[in-house]
Amino acid sequence: MPDVIFPLDPTRKFEDQKYVGHNRWHPDIPPVLTVKQGQSVRIECREWFDGAIVNDDSAEDILNAPLKTVHKLSGPFAVEGAKPGDLLVVDILDVGPLPESSGPLAGQGWGYTGIFAKKNGGGFLTDQFPDAYKAIWDFTGQVATSRHIPHVSFPGLIHPGLMGTAPSAELLARWNAREQALIDTDPLRVPPLALPPEPEGAVLGSLTGADFDRVAATGARTAPPRENGGNQDIKNLSKGTRVFYPVFVDGANLSVGDLHFSQGDGEITFCGAIEMGGFIDLRFEIIPDGMAKYGVGENAIFLPGTVDPRFSEWIAFSGTSVTLDGEQRYLDSDLAYQRACLHAIDYLTKFGYSPEQAYLLLGSAPIEGRLSGVVDIPNSCATVYLPTAIFGFDVRPSVGGPVKIDPGAGAPKADAS
Numbered sequence: 456m457p458d459v460i461f462p463l464d465p466t467r468k469f470e471d472q473k474y475v476g477h478n479r480w481h482p483d484i485p486p487v488l489t490v491k492q493g494q495s496v497r498i499e500c501r502e503w504f505d506g507a508i509v510n511d512d513s514a515e516d517i518l519n520a521p522l523k524t525v526h527k528l529s530g531p532f533a534v535e536g537a538k539p540g541d542l543l544v545v546d547i548l549d550v551g552p553l554p555e556s557s558g559p560l561a562g563q564g565w566g567y568t569g570i571f572a573k574k575n576g577g578g579f580l581t582d583q584f585p586d587a588y589k590a591i592w593d594f595t596g597q598v599a600t601s602r603h604i605p606h607v608s609f610p611g612l613i614h615p616g617l618m619g620t621a622p623s624a625e626l627l628a629r630w631n632a633r634e635q636a637l638i639d640t641d642p643l644r645v646p647p648l649a650l651p652p653e654p655e656g657a658v659l660g661s662l663t664g665a666d667f668d669r670v671a672a673t674g675a676r677t678a679p680p681r682e683n684g685g686n687q688d689i690k691n692l693s694k695g696t697r698v699f700y701p702v703f704v705d706g707a708n709l710s711v712g713d714l715h716f717s718q719g720d721g722e723i724t725f726c727g728a729i730e731m732g733g734f735i736d737l738r739f740e741i742i743p744d745g746m747a748k749y750g751v752g753e754n755a756i757f758l759p760g761t762v763d764p765r766f767s768e769w770i771a772f773s774g775t776s777v778t779l780d781g782e783q784r785y786l787d788s789d790l791a792y793q794r795a796c797l798h799a800i801d802y803l804t805k806f807g808y809s810p811e812q813a814y815l816l817l818g819s820a821p822i823e824g825r826l827s828g829v830v831d832i833p834n835s836c837a838t839v840y841l842p843t844a845i846f847g848f849d850v851r852p853s854v855g856g857p858v859k860i861d862p863g864a865g866a867p868k869a870d871a872s
């Protein structure tokens with residue numbers, strides 16, 4: 456087993472550990488330690504809320520999820536010799552849930568998917584789903600099942616939702632300026648257009664006093680993906696993946712967290728993957744001056760892993776860029792993907808699922824989303840593919856009509872009104 460360079464004691468909060476991670480991006484958050492090129496290391500990770508979401512049959516914790524405290528990230532880790540302009544090569548040697556025990560933490564045999572309430576986070580289909588819901592998933596080896604969404608099971612494609620290098624001061628200033636400019640176009644919007652720096656709830660590694668206050672005032676939130684990688688939520692960053700991150704500061708200062716047992720393309724409920732704590736084994740290498748050599752100026756590239764579940768049959772749903780009210784939009788692929796997902800949700804309700812069960816399933820199961828057409832004015836066409844094998848019944852259309860399943864008690868709800 457690789458050296459455990461970032462252990463997390465399951466009985467302690469994230470802030471009370473031997474090494475304290477962070478939940479904002481800033482070049483002045485000191486690395487917890489320096490690793491050598493070629494060294495294989497194990498890093499333990501908390502799920503993104505550090506235990507605020509529990510294994511029960513209520514969605515009150517999702518309704519009141521403490522969004523200012525996310526994402527709880529392990530790191531930063533400096534890599535010996537990395538310089539701005541280099542590419543940091545990160546091999547994901549292994550990634551998995553915490554060893555199962557009687558412990559209560561997400562990742563110890565279970566994980567969760569949430570639909571965030573519109574007034575606390577929202578999601579891809581927040582206008583149709585304004586209330587909070589939760590589904591708990593149980594892990595049996597590689598397979599996930601849920602008491603809240605019966606008659607489905609699928610193998611996890613385990614991956615980190617979030618991994619990235621630290622921004623330079625100049626890059627951070629650019630992020631803050633462009634995101635504030637967007638917020639200023641509609642500052643009172645619910646949910647907000649972007650998240651400005653937020654000192655409340657900030658965790659900044661070993662920083663204290665005036666340094667803490669200074670960094671907390673400008674540190675970027677971790678929700679969006681940016682040039683440094685970050686919260687890309689790419690389900691294919693699984694075991695065996697090699698990622699190439701741009702380096703913006705000496706040491707690169709890589710951080711990682713937000714592990715997912717599984718996720719559908721788009722992570723559409725926002726808390727849409729199967730969230731869990733766990734471990735990730737990494738190995739680093741540097742390509743000197745790699746950003747210029749390969750034209751990887753800004754943003755990561757990667758070679759996906761090869762452990763994806765293989766499905767031979769899919770049922771696919773398409774959508775176009777027309778709103779539910781019938782308004783024509785111009786080549787709006789986000790809207791087209793929303794319509795494709797709503798189309799799939801509608802279909803699944805004909806078998807007996809509630810719309811929320813179907814929405815939670817699309818966020819967490821290994822579904823594929825594609826931009827099928829982006830040039831045929833005025834309609835983009837997006838498609839979503841569901842593997843038929845994840846269902847314990849025949850989900851294909853047939854002359855006899857849909858076979859009704861027993862949806863059970865459903866996904867727990869917390870009313871946002």
Ligand code: ZN
Pocket residue numbers: 503616713714715728730
């Ligand atoms: Zn996540």
